[in-house]
Amino acid sequence: MSGFRRFGDLYRALDETTSTNEKRDALAAYATDASDADLAWAVFVLTGRRMRRPVSGNVMRDWASQHTGLPAWLIEASYHAVGDLSETLAILCSRGQGNAPPDLSLAEFMEQEVLPLGAAEPDEQRQVLQRWWDTLDERDCFLAHKLVGGALRVGVSATLAVRGFAKGLGYAPSVVEHRLMGTWEPTAAFGARLRAADDGAADRSRPYPFYLASPLGDSPESSGERDEWLAEWKWDGIRAQLIVRGGEVFLWSRGEERLTERFPDLVVPAGHLPDGTVLDGEIVIKRDGVVQPFAVLQTRIGRTNLSAKVLRDSPAVFLAFDLIEWGGEDWRERSLRERREVLAQLLGASGTGPLQLSQAVVAPDWAALAGLRAQSRSLGVEGIMLKRWSSPYRSGRPRGDWWKWKIEPFTMDAVLVYAQAGSGKRASLYTDYTFAVWDGDTLVPVAKAYSGLDDEEIARLDRWIRAHTKERFGPVRVVEPVHVFELGFEAIQRSSRHKAGIAVRFPRILRWRTDKPAREADTLPALHRLLEQAAAAHPAQPAQAEPEAPSLFDDLGDDA
Amino acid sequence: MADLLTMTDAGLYCEAGDFHIDPWRPVPRAVTTHAHSDHARAGSELYIAAAEGVSLLQHRLPGARVEGLEWGETRTIHGVRVSLHPSGHIRGAAQVRVEHGGEVWVASGDYKREADPTCRPFEVVRCHTFITEATFALPVYRWAGPDAVMADVVSWCQATMASDGCAVLLTYTLGKAQRLLAELAPHLEAPVLVHGAVEPLNALYRAAGVTLASTQLVRDTPVRGGVRGAVVLAPPSAAVPAWLRRLHEPQMAFVSGWMRLRGTRRRRSMDRGFALSDHADWPGLLQTIRETGAQRVLATHGDSAALVRFLAETGLEAAALGAVMPGASDADEDGA
Ligand SMILES: [Zn+2]
Numbered sequence: 001m002s003g004f005r006r007f008g009d010l011y012r013a014l015d016e017t018t019s020t021n022e023k024r025d026a027l028a029a030y031a032t033d034a035s036d037a038d039l040a041w042a043v044f045v046l047t048g049r050r051m052r053r054p055v056s057g058n059v060m061r062d063w064a065s066q067h068t069g070l071p072a073w074l075i076e077a078s079y080h081a082v083g084d085l086s087e088t089l090a091i092l093c094s095r096g097q098g099n100a101p102p103d104l105s106l107a108e109f110m111e112q113e114v115l116p117l118g119a120a121e122p123d124e125q126r127q128v129l130q131r132w133w134d135t136l137d138e139r140d141c142f143l144a145h146k147l148v149g150g151a152l153r154v155g156v157s158a159t160l161a162v163r164g165f166a167k168g169l170g171y172a173p174s175v176v177e178h179r180l181m182g183t184w185e186p187t188a189a190f191g192a193r194l195r196a197a198d199d200g201a202a203d204r205s206r207p208y209p210f211y212l213a214s215p216l217g218d219s220p221e222s223s224g225e226r227d228e229w230l231a232e233w234k235w236d237g238i239r240a241q242l243i244v245r246g247g248e249v250f251l252w253s254r255g256e257e258r259l260t261e262r263f264p265d266l267v268v269p270a271g272h273l274p275d276g277t278v279l280d281g282e283i284v285i286k287r288d289g290v291v292q293p294f295a296v297l298q299t300r301i302g303r304t305n306l307s308a309k310v311l312r313d314s315p316a317v318f319l320a321f322d323l324i325e326w327g328g329e330d331w332r333e334r335s336l337r338e339r340r341e342v343l344a345q346l347l348g349a350s351g352t353g354p355l356q357l358s359q360a361v362v363a364p365d366w367a368a369l370a371g372l373r374a375q376s377r378s379l380g381v382e383g384i385m386l387k388r389w390s391s392p393y394r395s396g397r398p399r400g401d402w403w404k405w406k407i408e409p410f411t412m413d414a415v416l417v418y419a420q421a422g423s424g425k426r427a428s429l430y431t432d433y434t435f436a437v438w439d440g441d442t443l444v445p446v447a448k449a450y451s452g453l454d455d456e457e458i459a460r461l462d463r464w465i466r467a468h469t470k471e472r473f474g475p476v477r478v479v480e481p482v483h484v485f486e487l488g489f490e491a492i493q494r495s496s497r498h499k500a501g502i503a504v505r506f507p508r509i510l511r512w513r514t515d516k517p518a519r520e521a522d523t524l525p526a527l528h529r530l531l532e533q534a535a536a537a538h539p540a541q542p543a544q545a546e547p548e549a550p551s552l553f554d555d556l557g558d559d560a
Numbered sequence: 561m562a563d564l565l566t567m568t569d570a571g572l573y574c575e576a577g578d579f580h581i582d583p584w585r586p587v588p589r590a591v592t593t594h595a596h597s598d599h600a601r602a603g604s605e606l607y608i609a610a611a612e613g614v615s616l617l618q619h620r621l622p623g624a625r626v627e628g629l630e631w632g633e634t635r636t637i638h639g640v641r642v643s644l645h646p647s648g649h650i651r652g653a654a655q656v657r658v659e660h661g662g663e664v665w666v667a668s669g670d671y672k673r674e675a676d677p678t679c680r681p682f683e684v685v686r687c688h689t690f691i692t693e694a695t696f697a698l699p700v701y702r703w704a705g706p707d708a709v710m711a712d713v714v715s716w717c718q719a720t721m722a723s724d725g726c727a728v729l730l731t732y733t734l735g736k737a738q739r740l741l742a743e744l745a746p747h748l749e750a751p752v753l754v755h756g757a758v759e760p761l762n763a764l765y766r767a768a769g770v771t772l773a774s775t776q777l778v779r780d781t782p783v784r785g786g787v788r789g790a791v792v793l794a795p796p797s798a799a800v801p802a803w804l805r806r807l808h809e810p811q812m813a814f815v816s817g818w819m820r821l822r823g824t825r826r827r828r829s830m831d832r833g834f835a836l837s838d839h840a841d842w843p844g845l846l847q848t849i850r851e852t853g854a855q856r857v858l859a860t861h862g863d864s865a866a867l868v869r870f871l872a873e874t875g876l877e878a879a880a881l882g883a884v885m886p887g888a889s890d891a892d893e894d895g896a
């Protein structure tokens with residue numbers, strides 16, 4: 001079978017299964033029997049490397065319309081039904097019978113048919129496409145269209161492609177990952193390099209397992225004396241290791257995501273660090289010396305094109321808080337005191353430049369530290385990290401030496417105004433509550449909350465609700481405004497959809513304030529002040545900014 | 561002159577002859593194109609159908625009063641001449657020719673132009689107005705031809721059986737199932753295992769002299785994992801775990817024109833999809849419309865907008881024929 005057809009079979013195998021294992025095995029089988037040149041091209045297209053698309057989809061549609069005699073609107077309607085332009089045009093245009101298969105390898109097809117399109121005049125391009133349509137059968141046409149389009153969209157991430165090819169080549173994924181770093185051309189020579197025996201180069205790029213902090217449940221006094229502990233701000237960024245080895249720089253997230261290509265503004269200056277250095281720290285975005293909210297970092301991560309403007313407007317800073325390899329030596333067993341001393345000498349004390357020391361929080365005693373922690377929100381941090389000066393750099397999440405002491409959520413005291421039956425096993429009880437705060441003499445609803453009370457409290461409140469209903473609107477009962485609850489929430493933002501003009505995120509009931517009369521609940525102006533404070537803490541990114549759609553980096557934001 | 565056939569709340573109606581065609585409500589006189597449930601609905605006083613399809617209709621509508629017409633035989637109802645002609649859709653499926661005052665209308669019912677060993681081929685009937693179905697009315701619906709598709713089906717079945725697995729062909733119980741059994745007959749030695757919903761229809765086809773592969777009921781096999789290396793035929797609704805657990809390593813393939821598109825194949829999450837349809841594809845629709853010589857085309861049954869616009873742009877008088885049948889989409893019916 002020709003290499004071109006063989007790649008078509010791989011495409012179909014990947015397309016027709018949803019099983020990650022089956023996809024990996026199909027990729028592995030392909031890597032085993034493809035020629036070096038075909039392997040290089042397959043890796044090129046399946047790891048999402050892109051060429052400039054030589055012919056746009058719109059132009060192809062026009063030519064297809066002229067080729068088939070079908071009106072443009074009908075091609076459009078067909079495309080809507082099919083959902084894939086390569087497939088639509090293959091069905092509509094292909095008139096070959098499959099008895100004239102392109103007896104080409106994948107590499108030959110790419111190099112002789114697809115690449116020349118980029119430099120060709122439109123007329124020549126059109127002749128090439130018409131020749132395909134006249135001679136190739138539908139399957140081959142489909143694949144040819146896909147290869148012209150560049151993006152295969154076959155449900156294979158770059159990570160999965162690397163895993164599959166690595167399996168077929170008989171290497172760990174990190175080895176293949178490493179060989180794919182930097183710039184390369186899909187050539188037979190490169191394919192041969194992918195296949196060549198492991199020279200240990202991949203190991204150079206590997207990070208150490210991360211040491212993760214546990215939440216501090218108690219007050220910090222129980223952990224011992226204040227001076228046994230290093231206190232640092234808990235930054236809301238991406239935890240990462242910055243590795244300088246063998247003249248190369250690597251940046252790895254805690255999720256083992258290679259970030260090297262995404263942060264040239266960290267990687268280039270890190271090249272000046274001595275060889276054999278590994279730093280642990282947090283990537284943040286700083287503007288005018290101020291650390292920006294995570295959403296700004298997330299937006300930058302989402303950019304595929306790191307233009308000069310993006311790098312200028314959202315400069316990354318690596319806030320280093322640990323040194324785990326020094327002079328090529330594993331320093332994890334040494335004490336944090338020793339590691340920090342060298343780290344401080346290495347980076348200096350200045351608060352500028354892309355590589356900075358994560359400064360210690362200076363507070364003589366626990367009370368002073370607690371006072372500073374209370375300001376966390378206005379500083380744009382999530383709280384304080386506590387690390388024992390005598391501790392080694394452990395791996396995983398062992399308790400005792402590293403704590404995260406996060407700030408409490410926002411709170412308000414609000415009045416129960418509406419109740420509605422719950423769902424599931426609580427469908428017979430009133431467990432969905434709406435709470436309001438005062439705006440002058442009226443109560444304005446500001447939050448709905450479902451959780452936080454224990455079963456006994458729920459039963460008691462349910463009885464009270466039934467006995468004190470003023471009005472009903474369908475399933476909703478309006479109750480007398482009597483009971484006050486303390487609500488906790490994670491954030492507050494402006495909202496034009498809510499009557500109160502604000503919306504709170506993740507509200508939950510902290511406790512039933514039986515001690516408080518309704519008249520003493522919080523007011524709407526107080527919440528608006530809270531909103532202004534939250535906005536003032538992040539002037540560049542007002543508080544209503546929602547992070548964009550969840551990405552794979554979501555889970556990297558938290559957790560030191 | 562008023563239209564000979566018009567769309568009403570009960571379905572297509574001939575006022576001059578006072579009869580309906582494929583009504584979806586009970587009427588006094590229902591000319592019925594075929595026994596699929598979106599065309600044959602219970603409750604009418606009298607059904608008039610092709611003689612070849614009477615037994616199927618009676619199976620679907622127990623106790624119904626059905627009169628059979630031979631192919632091409634003319635019945636005059638209140639001065640309107642009515643005759644039935646093969647549509648090639650399933651056994652006994654008819655086009656309805658209606659003639660009155662020199663005007664000829666043909667209502668196609670469901671039809672296809674491909675060869676089918678279980679029924680007569682489509683007959684071209686010249687007319688002034690042609691009411692065409694439009695199930696697959698886009699140019700991307702282009703069938704590969706039954707021989708090519710069946711070759712794929714057979715080689716997939718053989719490969720699955722060779723690895724000791726069960727090749728489960730999911731398909732409509734009436735028509736497509738028997739077409740598959742007839743096509744498979746020369747290629748299989750062991751009986752095809754069938755779901756209980758399929759077998760009574762097989763019996764009716766055999767009684768009419770159609771040669772089908774031999775069959776055995778799945779429910780007569782051991783309960784758990786006992787069936788190995790077999791071809792199994794079932795409606796899509798039967799593909800539930802409790803039923804499949806009798807089968808060793810079941811591989812599922814849906815046999816339907818909808819499988820023509822990659823996206824539909826993936827959404828159905830089948831192991832395979834085979835685009836074998838009992839409906840006309842886009843070239844089939846255009847060929848048929850042309851051959852009838854009709855100057856006016858009314859399209860119904862499916863998404864007809866593209867077809868109507870396309871025909872209008874080629875100079876024909878074309879329109880969509882109103883209402884969509886209530887509850888017409890029955891996954892196990894319709895022979896798509
Ligand atoms: Zn139908």
Ligand SMILES: [Zn+2]
Nearest residue numbers: 596670894895
């Ligand atoms: Zn039908």
